[in-house]
Amino acid sequence: MTTWRTTSATESPAPFGEEITDNLEDLLAVLPPHVVEALEAQSTPEERKELIEIVLDLGRPPEARYPDREVYLSDREVTREDIAYVAERIGRFGDDNRAGIERTLHRISAIRSRSGQIVGLTCRIGRAVYGTIGIVRDLVESGESLLLLGRPGVGKTTMLRETARVLADDLGKRVIIVDTSNEIAGDGDIPHPSIGRARRMQVPTPAMQHAVMIEAVENHMPEVIVIDEIGTELEAAAARTIAERGVQLVGTAHGNTLENLMMNPTLSDLIGGIQSVTLSDEEARRRGTQKSILERKAPPTFTMMVEIQARDRVAVYRDVASAVDAILRGQPLRVEVRQRAPDGSVTVTYEQPYHAEHAADTDRRSGRRRGGEAMHPAAEETAPVVRDVMRAGRGTPDRPARVFPFGVSRNRLEQAIHQMAAPATVVRDLRDADVVVTLKNYYRRRPQPLREAEARGIPIYVLRNNTIVQMANLLRSLFAEQLQSSVMRQESERWDEEEAEVPEDRLAAAMFEAEAAIHDVLSGEVSSVDLRPQASHVRRLQHQLAERYNLASRSRGREPQRYVEIFRRDGLP
Template structure:
């Protein structure tokens, strides 16, 4: 059964407190169906409800943007901010002169059950898992529920490397939904530090599983390779519409067996035993044998996957 984890109402109320009163009045009635809010200077308020865009007649002003800025307490170097104790993400847009011109708010939700169809693959196969999917298909929501399932078996030996606090939420204490898994936060700028924190997780905390969101930057891919060679399972996400997109991303080649796209072969075994393609929210395509799926793609064949849904 798929359901919102208890506590969403409190977290949603915390988000509403950060919004200008008129914006809050516009979006609050949609509750858990609200997905995203876009506030662009001089443009109508835009927000997404159940995948459908909506617009208000009133336009965003500098005062509206300043209201949110002061309520969230500033932004990090990567132009993101969180709300302590919640999974919400607030991101800003700046002009060439550094002036704030827009804000995007993603409404974070811990949805239990979205990963249940994957339970046999997560607990019985014993292999690392690469999750591929485009934005807005629920990759991070899925990843949180994967952590929940893994933590049922391995508890604190599941370590989450939380790049932007999207998996475990903002603040010093991780969101209760991922406990008893442990969470290691990544300092700014994340792109230069994620690999270092993955290394520390492996070297210092004896994990059974390391969970990472959005690999493909600098040293993080190499550290995922190191983890697999040390017998540590890795669950990681990467951007892409399909598995083929990951194969054609040179940054991911070290963990995909160093494929040679022109010769149609790979030089080594991939670091991940399985792959999961997120087709849409609640719809997945599992490749239980990633090595075979990669070989099929390199030879111009469509790999066979297992379709799952919730």
């Protein structure tokens, strides 16, 4: 989860209007009459303006989907004749199983059986929204390449279409749209008027989108290329080629946030790519990190990026290169967030997301702890509350902290608790919980259990992935002192037999180094890690920590330079 903090705000002086056209009657004309009659009987004209799509699945009642609800239109099941009725009245389905209605923006997508017959249709209403880019118009006019991100249905294509019109009509630029599924400029040979003077190049098959992108630059001398849904490595490479030729790019890609794109190996090249770099011993000591770190590979293809969080709210990254570098280095990142009010005015706030996962990795590798406390990824706001819970008597072997998982694997969480020997237990009722653990995609949707937890004041911790590694990181953050003292107690009797005693700060640094190495091996970043030379009783603790994570370890070298190597068990020679 990203934790936002508002630091300042200014008001945009220029409110803007908005005009929406959807040609809904053209879509209704191709639907079976009984579906249209049911829709008109169950909804008002104002409600139909909010309609997103109509779903026709064989053997099921027809369904209408709105932003906040889904409604069955009748009890009558959809038949093959109903599906054929629609298919005969629309354009041809392409290789991506999408079709349209000529001179409109509506999209009809097909679901096929194994034999190739259509058994379902998703009839999505296409809308041209004039004025929608007022919230980011200054970025569009800057001449820099701009990437739009957002979940499906949030309005990426609508904003892209309006961007093409503004660049072509208002700024007089030569704009070419590479339209793979005819979703930007509509079906048919004549493009929809919503793109203005922009020209449209249709793509015969989705697999050829990258080739058409290059063809557009080589044959038609555009100043701007507009692309929807960059989704393959070839398309990302074509986008980089276009940007290097000095052409402005405006496009969309799959992903909700900048961090999603960084973790996507196929599309990470759009923001410069991520590579593992091995530092020299001297440079690693200077930075206070391990020798193997992640860095940006190249300049980003898109110099600016917009996360469309909602129809009236966007987050703006004006310098993608600096943002990626800050995330990789665990540095604080200040992001511009714009919110449009109902009256059309735009409020700009500067907020700081806390990318604690990267910062926590950096701190662990350098043997430090934030402010004396181990912070869990994306949980800086709730950590003080959790510490209050611990001070109230929870988080001890006698009274373990009660954890309620929502959308998180209960078995994996229990396994992580067992492996870490953490003073916690998993509960099945939210009312019994001291802490709630969920996943990022659940937290963004704010379902009822999470809203109830917030109302009760129960802290919520958000994991990026449903993995034991993430859960172990959380437990280590919540119970850092308890876990460390537990290991210390288990070995205290053996320490007396050793010839020397290690100061507490050096011991903590050695154990944090082992934790960071374990994290790197489990995540697959490296196959093995050599730790710094340590005394024999410290090495014993590091061996036991590796064993707790089901990893192999061995001591190598000669005293006093003997050290521990940590690696996967299946990597034994």
